[in-house]
Amino acid sequence: MLTFIVRRTVQLIPLVIAISVIIFGVIQLPPGDYLTTYIQQLELSGTEVAEGTVESLRRQYALDQPPVIQYFRWVANIVFRGDLGRSFMWQRPVREVIGDRIGMSMMISLISIAFSWLIAIPIGIYSATHQYSVPDYIFTFFGFIGIAVPGFLLALLLVYGIFSMTGVSLTGLFPPEFQGAPWSWAKFVSMLPRLWMPVIVIGAAPMAGLIRVTRGMMLDELSKQYVITARAKGVEERRLLLKYPIRMAINPLVSTIGWLLPAVISSEIIVSVVLNLPTTGPMLLRALLSQDMYLAGSFLLITSVLTVIGTLLSDILLAILDPRIRFGGVSE
């Protein structure tokens, strides 16, 4: 098991390097570099730019060097000093600006995934065991809606619906009095009634997909010989379902986390813009609109690396569940 984990982790290293190259390329795309934008920004606000500061910043980020050296300096700063660069929009190191928000994003994404599983698996099993019943058709229909309606439109429609019915605007994650306040139990509790909205909106699409997958897998399993044999031997229906078919049907759910995670994080970013959540979305958007590229690049890098780690965890989980993968029996 340990060798498997080590092997998978080592395999990820080139992947992470490739990701960082791509993201560095994206940061470099807009014309001009970070410093010219920074100086422009300062001049616009009427501040005199001290030649010394500019020089030291230029040296720190190797901006006078060719891109290859700039890239290595950027990576070295991140790896050895945890320095992600400076955000000129906020006039602070990027790390200070984004710390909280990445955590919130991850929390909401993970809760959404957990929520979608919790709802989707029982519904999928029910749909399969009651195929072509009225609830099955209803769930299938809602599944289609969940796949077809993009998250941000669903958020927009829900916010509008709730506002026009109750007059309460459910945007943001905290009531006004807790915004910017340090974490406390009261703040956490105040968040809970507002948390369900983003969780439902973000969880809707994966939930719809999972219902279809679970239903399909269950139907496949239920028509297999061993189920018929068990039924013929008089095994009680409930026990029969729980013993094997459900276990088999849940297997692909674990293996899909790999692509589920990037999709959920993607959708979280755009939904949080609509719902104005204190997560990465609104800040990434603002950073991109004002071409604050170190900030934007750091967001991209961190979310991508976290996604890769998530994929690794799902691989390990899968290997625990399925020994064939652990011993390299299943390969391309």
Next chain:
Amino acid sequence: MNPDDTMQNTDDIQNPENTVEQTATEKQLTATDESAKPHARKRARQGRRGEGGAEYEVASQWQLMWWKFKKHRMATIAGPVLIILYVVAFTCEFFGPGLPTYRYSDYTFAPPSRIRFVDVETGEFSLRPFVYDIERSTDPETFRRTYSEVPGEKYHIHLFVRGRPYKFWGFIPGTIRLFGVRDLDAPFFLLGTDHLGRDMFTRILYGARISLSFGIMGIFFTLIIGLILGGLSGYLGGIVDTLIQRLIDLLLCIPTIPLWMALAAALPRTWGPIQIYFGMILIFSIIGWTSLGRVVRGKMLSLREEDFTLAARMAGAKDGRIIRKHLLPSFMSYIIVSITLSIPQQIIGETSLSFLGLGLQPPVVSWGVLLQNAQNIQTLAHHPWLLWPAAFVILAVLMFNFLGDGLRDAADPYK
């Protein structure tokens, strides 16, 4: 005895009850009207088609696919709906009652007009629908503008009316529109107006042209990249295959929306609308070809090993002929399914980015650009008709999904 009748005889044995009835109708029709005969025959034939029917066994692959497709009821609805949507988008100058940029400055944020058939004052019914004039008043306390109908003044809705001159596709001048009111300044707004007094319905139709064509153009470039890279990967194998597969893995693990956003934000600000449009298509294609590439590669690999490919090769067929005659028809259907399910992704992508202000910008009209006005919850609460573009996005995406689902069932008719 013609072959059709023999076939009927075989069916008689299998399904006596059904056919007796049909033969009866057929005879009746033959007796009364000679010209109705082909129709009756056709109907009888359709009725006879069933599992194990003679026609089922000799039908071509495309025929089988069509029958299978027809069983998926939602897909048969989705097809015509999409055709209508695309025809309207293609000729939006003709279908839209106004101009997308014309500002009715007296009617900003006007609600959707109520189409009436009955005169409120006299109770008279008129077959020709009409709208009443509307009047603006301001609430003295909240300063909110409200519009109320003035029952006196009627504007009738006519077909093929002459409206403000437009240029079809930017160069053919015209004035005729499918429907509208004769008075050019009349407040006839099917879906209300926006903050500048522009007709939402017209704007949504013009937006359909951009948004729906974006789906097609986007998939075109995605398809090219996916076919080439996926095909190479599957056909050559070895190191090329490994490299392309690692590239796909890499692209799959970067969350797409942030990457789209970053690339879209990096498009030069000086670009014109058409450059931005194609720039965005390029961005989506570069990131989005992976799923198609995988399908192509997978199919390529499995088909290469099939018996019929081997047989063709043994019979002396050249590579070109094998690909054209055997491989292409076998995976064409899967490609079509994959395309149908990817088009809505492109449409959603364009809408999301434009909605965020990173994609197409006004004065270009697309569904995403129109939805930018719906971002503020306060505006939305008072002017809910600004959400109409969302309904069109959802309709288009849902229809493509249904169609794709039906096509997926049809893709493998032997199942």
